[in-house]
Amino acid sequence: MTIELKGRRVTKEVEPETGMTILELALKHDVDWGFSCSRGTCARCRCLVEEGAEFLSEPNDREWDRLDEEELEEGFRLGCQTAVIGMGPVKVRNKPYF
Template identity: 60%
Template sequence: MFKFWKNKKGGNSGENSSLPAAEERKEAVPDQIIELTGREVQRSVAPVLGMTVLDLAERNEVDWNSFCKRGTCARCRCMVVEGIEYLSEPNLAEERRLDPEEIEEGYRLGCQSRIEAVGPVKIKHAPYF
């Protein structure tokens, strides 16, 4: 999956040039759905372009554990089951915290992964502990 972003963006991971534009868009896209599965709560929610997976989960009261929101504690670690192409590419914080094999398997940090496009997405909270 990591190879997907290199092919998609045509460059190295960790360079997210679309972030400033994405920050401006904070309205939900009601005709599309993202499925978020926390420890006990599962919800289908409207995506918000530019928002992190963690912020989207918190906004919709999905029980997503978090602590630092900086990409260091990995309590927000999650598995992208479907729709990884609709998320931002792994950034430097994720590359430092997650093993390359984890990224390849579809694991991301919810505090770092942003919704960049609309499409069917399923994400499951998958912390280490």
């Protein structure tokens, strides 16, 4: 049961750690994940959850403010705001706007 983190060039399968955000996990494991603010405003950490959304926290107010409803429905999240809440297979790809 791993979390697959796809950065811009680096992809790694890492152990899930509940309470950690996707961005924190990516940085801990040297995956080249975009980020700047870590506060939910820059969207450099934006990512697409391709599998296992049920093992991640629900979108929070910062994500609702920064992302469109459509993006959230498609599975886009902010890596700095999305926390691991359960142990299960997850696949997330960093997809900033630019």
